[in-house]
Amino acid sequence: MNFRFARALFTILLTATLVHLPASAQNVIRLSTTTSTENSGLLKFLLPEFEAQTKNRVHVISVGTGKALELAKNGDVDVTLVHARASEDKFVADGHGVNRRDVMYNDFIIVGPTADPAGIKGMKDVSAAMKKIVDAKAKFISRGDNSGTDQMEKAYWKEIGAQPAGSAYISAGLGMGEVLTMAAELQAYTLTDRATYLTYRAKTGLAIAVEGDRKMFNPYGIIAVNPAKHPGANYKGAMQLIEWITSDAGQKRIAAFKLNGEQLFFPSAAR
Secondary structure (H helix, E strand, O other): OOOOHHHHHHHHHHHHHHHHOHHHHHHHEEEEEOOHHHOOHHHHHHHOOOOOOOEEEEEEEEEOOHHHHHHHHOOOOEEEEEEOHHHHHHHHHHEEEEEEEEEEEEEEEEEEEEOOOOOOHOOOOOHHHHHHHOOOOOOOOOOOOOOOOHHHHHHHHHOOOOOOHHHHHHEEOHHHHHHHHHHHHHHOOOEHHHHHHHHHHHOOEEEEEEOOOOHEEEEEEEEEEOOOOOOOOHHHHHHHHHEEEEEEEHHHHHHOOEEOOEEOOOEEOOO
C-alpha cells in the first residue's frame, strides 16, 4: 500500500472513530492540531497534567493546519490548536470558531545538508536564501499539505516570484517529522519549525542553514469550535482546555518543555 495513501486512510479512520465518540458523556475533548505539537512531544508533556486536573481526556488528531481547521469547520473536533494566523482569523471571521487565544510561539528555520550546495548557511534573509536555493537548482522538500509550514513556504516563493523546478522540488504531502527524514535521505533543504527540527536533529544530521529573519516568526493559536454551528461539540471541554493552556499553570508548563536543555516553545498568552 502506498505510504501517503495509508497515512491518509489512517487519519480518516481515526477521525471517523473520534467523531462518533459521545464526547460530553465520556468527558472527552477532541483536539485537532498540527504535527509540530505532536512530533515535538509537547502534547505528551502538557496534556497529562491538564487531564489529571480536570478529569477530562483529550483525543488528539495530528495533521497539517489546513486539515486541522477543516476538521474543526466540519464539527469533527471540539477545539483546534494551529499556527497559521491568516487562516485562523478567517476561520473565526467565517463563524466556525470562537474565543481564539494566543498560546505560544517559536520560529521557522531552513535546514539542509551540511554540504550546503546552495551556499546559504548563516544567512538571515529567508527570501534571499530561497532565491539562492532556486538559482542553485538545489533539491527542496515541501510539506505540500496546506499546513502552517506549507502556507508559510508558499508565501516565501510568491514573494521572490520563483520556485524550484522539476525534480528539484518535491511536494511530499507528509508531516514535518517525515519531511525532515526525507530531506536527510535526499540531502535536500526544507522549511521546518524549530521544535520539530530539534526533536529530529540527531536522527537526520541536517544542519540549520537560515534563521533569525522576523518573517520566520511562528505563532500558535487555540480556537473553540462554534457551538452555535455545532451544538454537539463539547464546548465546555474546549473552553476548559483553552483556559488551562493560557493560564499561568499552562504557560509555565509550555516554558518548561525542553529538549537537551533547549526551550522549544515560548508562551505568549495575554495575562
